Amino acid sequence: MADFLLETYIVISSFVVSPLRVLSNCFPPPITNSVIRILPYGFLGSICCGLDAIFMLVQYQSSYLRALVDNTAHGLIAFVSWCVVSEIQTRKDLLEAMLCGLIACVIDVDHFLAAKSFRLQEARQLKNRPFLHSTTVVFIVVPILQVWLAQNVSYLRSLPYLFAVAVISHHLRDGHRRGLWFWPLGSTPPLPYWVYITCVMALPCFVKDIKRSIEKFNVVPISRQTTPLMDV
Numbered sequence: 411m412a413d414f415l416l417e418t419y420i421v422i423s424s425f426v427v428s429p430l431r432v433l434s435n436c437f438p439p440p441i442t443n444s445v446i447r448i449l450p451y452g453f454l455g456s457i458c459c460g461l462d463a464i465f466m467l468v469q470y471q472s473s474y475l476r477a478l479v480d481n482t483a484h485g486l487i488a489f490v491s492w493c494v495v496s497e498i499q500t501r502k503d504l505l506e507a508m509l510c511g512l513i514a515c516v517i518d519v520d521h522f523l524a525a526k527s528f529r530l531q532e533a534r535q536l537k538n539r540p541f542l543h544s545t546t547v548v549f550i551v552v553p554i555l556q557v558w559l560a561q562n563v564s565y566l567r568s569l570p571y572l573f574a575v576a577v578i579s580h581h582l583r584d585g586h587r588r589g590l591w592f593w594p595l596g597s598t599p600p601l602p603y604w605v606y607i608t609c610v611m612a613l614p615c616f617v618k619d620i621k622r623s624i625e626k627f628n629v630v631p632i633s634r635q636t637t638p639l640m641d642v
């Protein structure tokens with residue numbers, strides 16, 4: 411699956427690279443570089459708008475189809491967001507993007523947990539928003555993942571960032587309809603559509619910058635520190 415996606419990504423990239431080569435011959439390098447840098451964010455924004463248009467089309471269809479389209483949209487947006495963060499340089503980056511998409515999809519399971527039922531109708535008729543839809547979760551879980559996993563297990567180094575992208579992109583998309591919920595403080599009003607799209611596009615840029623600055627420190631895990639605290 412990952413190999414197939416990686417090959418598809420290479421084919422799609424080659425379609426994108428060819429027009430960019432033409433562009434680089436027509437315009438000065440600073441303009442071409444700016445276009446190349448902005449392109450992935452524009453692609454992410456257009457994915458959001460495209461998926462929302464599909465969701466509007468199925469709005470009056472069966473509730474199962476609506477839930478499927480809605481959940482797939484959450485997964486795809488998180489998947490593309492992580493592709494933008496990692497710039498897909500290795501097979502691991504692609505697997506992480508798939509995990510990011512999966513986490514964004516799994517968040518909606520809390521509707522069923524809160525309803526204590528596997529029936530979609532009951533899961534959709536909750537009086538309050540379920541716990542994984544509180545953005546406060548990010549401020550609690552991300553530091554825990556950073557301290558307990560990312561610093562000690564090298565292949566889980568990206569997990570806190572990946573989790574943040576999955577959860578925040580999901581909440582922003584839901585936030586367009588219901589606002590952002592910061593338990594125990596309360597909820598914001600529904601986000602205007604342009605705010606939701608701008609924030610989803612800005613999220614990978616923000617996370618990429620934070621990830622880069624934190625990795626610069628290259629923290630040595632306490633368990634691997636061998637230097638004695640005191641020379642006796």
Ligand SMILES: [Zn+2]
Pocket residue numbers: 517518543580584
């Ligand atoms: Zn949701």
